[in-house]
Amino acid sequence: MQTIYQPKGRAREYSELALNLYRGCSHGCTYCYAPQMLHMSREDFSNPQHRPNIIEELKKSAPNYADSEVFLCFTCDPYQDINLEYRLTREAIIVLHQNNINVRLLTKAGYGSMGDFDLLHQGDKYGATLTFIDDPMSRKYEPYAAYPGVRMNALYLAHKQGINTWASLEPVIDPKQSLELIRMTHEYVDEYKVGKWNYDARAKEIDWKDFTKKAVALLEKYGKRYYIKESLREKCH
Numbered sequence: 110m111q112t113i114y115q116p117k118g119r120a121r122e123y124s125e126l127a128l129n130l131y132r133g134c135s136h137g138c139t140y141c142y143a144p145q146m147l148h149m150s151r152e153d154f155s156n157p158q159h160r161p162n163i164i165e166e167l168k169k170s171a172p173n174y175a176d177s178e179v180f181l182c183f184t185c186d187p188y189q190d191i192n193l194e195y196r197l198t199r200e201a202i203i204v205l206h207q208n209n210i211n212v213r214l215l216t217k218a219g220y221g222s223m224g225d226f227d228l229l230h231q232g233d234k235y236g237a238t239l240t241f242i243d244d245p246m247s248r249k250y251e252p253y254a255a256y257p258g259v260r261m262n263a264l265y266l267a268h269k270q271g272i273n274t275w276a277s278l279e280p281v282i283d284p285k286q287s288l289e290l291i292r293m294t295h296e297y298v299d300e301y302k303v304g305k306w307n308y309d310a311r312a313k314e315i316d317w318k319d320f321t322k323k324a325v326a327l328l329e330k331y332g333k334r335y336y337i338k339e340s341l342r343e344k345c346h
Contacts, residue, residue, distance in 0.1 A: 112167045113174050116183060122338050123277075123302060124180035124213055128167070128205075130197040131185040133157030136217055136254040140280050142308060143184040157185060159195045167201060171208040178211040178232075186254075188218035202228045215277055219255030219263045226270055234300070235267045236275040239290045240282060250282065261294055268297035279304030279338065280312075284320040288327060295331040304338035317341060 116127050133154045134143065144154040181187040187198040202212055202225060211232035216222045219237075229235060237260040241247040247257050255263075268274050276298045281287045291301065303324055306312035321341055328335040 112163060112170045113179055116180075122336070123183075123215075124178065126174060126177055127180040127183050128201060129160070129182045129184045130163055130187060130201055131157045131159055131182070131189065131191055131195075134185040135189045135191065136186055137252045138217075138254065139250050140282070140306065140309065147184060157189060157191050159191060159197060163197060164200045164204065167204050171204055171210060175209045178213055178234075179205055180213045180215070182215070186216050186218060187214060188216045188222035190221075193221070199225050199228065206230070213275075217251060217254035217260060219259035221255065223263055223266065226267060226272060229267075229272045231271075231273070234273045234275050235264070236277055237261070237264050238277045238279070239294065240278075240280065240287075242286050242289055242293070243283075246283065246286075257290075261290075264294060265297045268299075273300075274298050275300035275302065277302050277304075278324075280306035281315070281320065281341075282306050284315060284323075287320070288323055291324065291327045291331070291333075295327075295333060298333070300334040300336075301328060302336045302338065303341060305341040307340065 113126055113128050115125060133156060135155060135157050137155055144151050147154065181198060181201065192198050205212055213234045213236065215236045215238060217238050239257065239260060240250065241257050244256050264274050264276065274297060276294060278287050278290065278301055281303065305317055321337060325337065
């Protein structure tokens with residue numbers, strides 16, 4: 110069983126190492142690329158399953174990755190509802206820390222992800238995907254994820270506890286809302302990663318060069334660390 114692995118392609122821009130604890134995700138995001146990548150129907154993908162013996166296998170493989178950082182998770186949300194039953198994310202963080210491995214978390218679960226804040230130390234990073242301010246739009250594209258305000262508040266609470274925070278502004282579906290999200294969260298988000306909307310014809314209607322220019326200007330104004338994904342940088346030439 111593959112546990113920690115090296116992502117390929119665009120995913121590699123977020124992390125050199127990753128771990129997926131569940132197969133599938135219950136958030137139902139319409140823009141999700143994972144079902145296609147995993148060769149699963151969206152129906153099957155939306156009925157997530159835990160990966161049997163993943164923690165036992167992680168205990169065997171983790172010593173090979175000491176002094177590194179592992180991303181949780183690329184093809185699922187580490188704090189989707191199924192995690193309330195199996196608690197694999199908490200167990201994985203403990204194993205990784207025992208092997209001197211930092212974790213970079215990314216979730217849309219909001220308050221449902223805060224139960225592991227007590228485990229996170231200075232080298233870890235807690236992140237949320239921020240796509241909209243508008244709740245109805247979020248429900249349209251991310252029907253079962255936490256509302257935007259809940260995700261932002263979880264970031265704020267993590268920051269108050271001294272946890273390093275970051276936000277994934279990917280996909281950018283409504284550029285105006287993405288820019289406003291930077292303005293709204295810059296006081297408690299330490300780092301931003303920004304990526305375009307892919308695999309949807311409507312993305313061609315967006316002026317990516319204009320958006321990127323404005324996003325970079327805002328991020329530099331606030332003195333934030335940031336990364337613009339390559340596919341978005343390409344649109345600016």
